[in-house]
Amino acid sequence: DVKVTQSSRYLVKRTGEKVFLECVQDMDHENMFWYRQDPGLGLRLIYFSYDVKMKEKGDIPEGYSVSREKKERFSLILESASTNQTSMYLCASTGGYTDTQYFGPGTRLTVL
């Protein structure tokens, strides 16, 4: 079974803090994704990576950056957290870019 893990289930940060969310997958997948999930909006793509050190902006990249130094790990960075970044963050991975994505359990981030 594919396993995608995320570093924290719940996180509380203050406005202006730098926040790191980490995601690790164990299936040697090339493609990894970061989404945010908000009620009534579904999932929206923040960034994705199709290879180590490669990244592409998704639909809502503003205020976020990412890092992929190793194939199994994909980090989402909030350079200066703001209250409108309070959300559930989901990481996903897939071997074939247009195939099934496998999701982690999510990190519920609250920015005060």
Added chain:
Amino acid sequence: AQSVSQHNHHVILSEAASLELGCNYSYGGTVNLFWYVQYPGQHLQLLLKYFSGDPLVKGIKGFEAEFIKSKFSFNLRKPSVQWSDTAEYFCAVILMDSSYKLIFGSGTRLLVRP
């Protein structure tokens, strides 16, 4: 812009009732289609998918979906729901000759009353 619409945001059913959740997308080209489910407190997981072939696809737990190309629809069905089907359901589409990104609908929360 291309989009995925789930018209029912909240659905409440009694056990043994039949379920149909609507999903429509706005794109005229080739698509890969998915239904994902998120049970309370659990991670998002695949329910079923359609890439090509028989437009009626069967997934886990007795769910099925039918791709109707002329209607740009991929509705999810289950003949008899159970309390354990209480979850949020997301339709998602990949535009195969366009952005290749997975686009999600806004989700439908299903509550099944015992």
